[in-house]
Amino acid sequence: MLTEPTEVMPRSRSLWLEAGRQLLRSKKGMTCLVIILLLYGAGMFAPIVAPYHYDEQNWDQTLQSPSLDHPLGTDRLGRDMLSRIIYGIRTTVIITIAAMVAGGLLLGIALGLISGYFSRWVDSAIMRVGEVFLAFPDILLVILIAATLKPRVLDFARNLEASTGIGGIVQSGVADYLVVFGALAIVSWVGMARVVRGQVFSIKQNQYVLAARALGASHFRIIARHIFPNLLPQVVVMVSIGMGSIAGAEVALSWLGIGVQPPVPSLGLMIFENGSIAILRSTPYLVFFPVITVAIIIFAFNLLGDALNDALNPKAR
């Protein structure tokens, strides 16, 4: 392939176009992207896609093996596993997107930009706070935050129901979503902020930033026009990998029983309920279908991140 002279084309545009082409050519990247779009699409349109409602019990058809009527079988209450998994994916979709947007994209990028751009004490302060968060063992902080938030959010939802007269807010599980999302968002900004900060440090050294400053550009303009666009390649990669780990954390939380509460299905709870050796012996599909779904989601995000990294950061190879 011919390499085009870089002076001719504006750099930012050619980078993205080139990266897009590269991604389209990458079998690994495209496979993962298609899988993610399919799963997330199914999750988002769960009420349309799922053949049954997640709570529809059918006592004549309990614990059925996969068949044409129930492609992934039924559980001990006769509920269709395929539908439950699709609704479980919906839970994961909502939580991962919300936590990534709030924690990774908004908090993470903003704090990383501020930290890297202004350096000095602002940087120290933000990074030290990040270290405190990182020092917490594993998902313990998420668990503690979720537990503390929960009664408050539930109270709030009840008050809201009482004052507005709209029923079913608590029942619908919205409060649970808020709790899990909040806990994950509070924790997930650190990784993104650290990477963004590092990037800003190196971008700041470029001549064009100095030139912009010499021309009297404001801090905001320099950040928005000169630094932010150059961050995006790294951010895109981080988002893909971060989605995988947030999905894992969400499933872990619901596995522990702290996440979204039944009857709203979540993949973690399905794995927990059916994880015993007796069920593995008699009806293994009850646990393996949710397990494989989670594995595919996490694996696809990681591999997509890898492919995006190859496409967007050609220098890193």
Add this chain to the structure above:
Amino acid sequence: MAKYIVRRLLWTPVLLLLVGFITYILGYYGPGDPVEVLLDQYQDPVVVERIREQRGLDRPVIVQYGIYIKNAVQGDLGESFKYRGQPVGALLGQRIWVSSQLGLAALLIGFLLGIPLGLLAALKQGRWQDTAVISGTLLFYSLPVFITAPFLLVVFVLWLGILPSQGWGGFFDPRIVMPALILGIPGVAVIARMSRNSIVEVLAQDYVRTARAKGLPEYLVYWRHVLRNAMIPVATLLGLSLATLVTGAFITETMFGIPGVGRLAIESFFARDYPVITALTLIIAAAYVLANLLVDVVYKFLDPRVKYD
């Protein structure tokens, strides 16, 4: 260098104080009243008030935390709410011993499988073995416990029938195999990748060419020149993993019924046993932060080119 270490050493206690404070605050504002949990159904208001006063629970939260830290520094981590009369320190001691055996087993699996896999990938650089090791380890690295566990259960318990599905009997009991594999596999991935990259890098060095040029047998080139140098960054991973000897594993220990730190954390969480949760968080965070510090310092000595600001 000295300045860097001093600054880190000064920051570490502050960091731990903050970690402890956040945990304490979350516990304080979290659901459940410790005194009510303690007294169970016997709730005479006078007694509740007295215990509250005795334990300093009627003071402002920051004062309570101050008292807690003062006692903790003197080695008194308080008493567990759930296990009546058990000092938290003693409770933690037993649990850490269990978790460290499990952690050691996982560490052994990580290094004994990871380094040979990395070497294989480096030797067959660019061929299918390389790709298999690298993408295979990526797959395993990213999979959480609750996904690997069912597969292991099917293999070891249902197919081979050589292991019970859970339980704990110490380091030399076969029941350690599954949890150790689950905890060790992500380590295998990290170690294999790191060894591979490090070996590939060293192979390109002039001194390796010199060693080959002077006619040294290939195995000696690898043993004396390549591996010895390539293992330096891998050794730092060992330092980092030392922290895992204390921290335990929340989900794995819960799943396999192992009485370690991780399971204690989850149990205490559900029992609202805040003295135990706070102490656990502090100890795990301390182990992690100190291991990090140790690695940074050792790395600096091993490779003087590394610079810290």
